[in-house]
Amino acid sequence: MANAEDIKKFIDEMYPKIRYVQDHYVGKYPEHMAYLCLTQMALESGYGTARLMMQNFAPFGVKATNVDIALGDYYEARTSEYINGKYINTVARFRKYASFIDAIDAWYQLMGNKRYQPVRESTCLDDAFEKVKACGYATAPDYTKTLKSVFNMIYKYIKAPAASGIFTHVVCTQTDPLNVREYPDLNAKIVGSIPKNEKIYINSEWSYVPKYKGFVYNKYIKEV
Numbered sequence: 001m002a003n004a005e006d007i008k009k010f011i012d013e014m015y016p017k018i019r020y021v022q023d024h025y026v027g028k029y030p031e032h033m034a035y036l037c038l039t040q041m042a043l044e045s046g047y048g049t050a051r052l053m054m055q056n057f058a059p060f061g062v063k064a065t066n067v068d069i070a071l072g073d074y075y076e077a078r079t080s081e082y083i084n085g086k087y088i089n090t091v092a093r094f095r096k097y098a099s100f101i102d103a104i105d106a107w108y109q110l111m112g113n114k115r116y117q118p119v120r121e122s123t124c125l126d127d128a129f130e131k132v133k134a135c136g137y138a139t140a141p142d143y144t145k146t147l148k149s150v151f152n153m154i155y156k157y158i159k160a161p162a163a164s165g166i167f168t169h170v171v172c173t174q175t176d177p178l179n180v181r182e183y184p185d186l187n188a189k190i191v192g193s194i195p196k197n198e199k200i201y202i203n204s205e206w207s208y209v210p211k212y213k214g215f216v217y218n219k220y221i222k223e224v
Contacts, residue, residue: 056096
């Protein structure tokens with residue numbers, strides 16, 4: 001089971017890779033898709049503690065196709081499947097990748113399929129959680145609830161400056177005022193505002209500002 005250090009390490013290692021991939025699909029995916037990706041990865045890999053998955057750069061637990069098997073691009077592992085109304089333990093073949101970047105890119109390509117168009121059109125992260133289940137990504141009846149629970153855990157560490165070593169840049173806002181969001185999503189509820197030229201610390205794409213108990217989008221701030 002993942003501990004606090006595991007979760008911190010997982011976020012710090014994986015989220016920049018996710019942003020790197022999403023940023024290459026300019027305008028194709030809404031911003032909150034990066035958090036959907038991170039949440040699904042955390043759920044499937046146990047916050048990066050599933051040894052075989054991580055060794056094979058396969059944090060999403062994607063099943064191997066016949067082509068993957070023919071090419072030897074797979075590994076076998078025990079898993080729990082929800083079949084005919086109950087969970088069954090079994091051994092399955094899973095796709096392996098050359099790197100985490102390749103695995104993340106494959107996830108984005110999957111989300112780019114017509115089947116997942118409702119996910120791409122989701123208005124916020126909660127909506128994406130609902131729609132990825134509705135589109136058939138997973139069979140477990142409580143999948144949406146589980147995703148929300150996992151993100152709530154991730155959210156705790158995103159909020160904490162100690163969770164990341166990249167809270168290093170002092171910046172000031174470029175807009176007046178700068179909206180503070182309840183969680184890291186441009187569709188999230190506005191819970192406050194920061195006056196122009198007030199200095200804050202940034203962390204990756206979104207920054208949690210303890211004084212205002214919310215998140216700001218780093219596109220609207222600059223380093224000083």
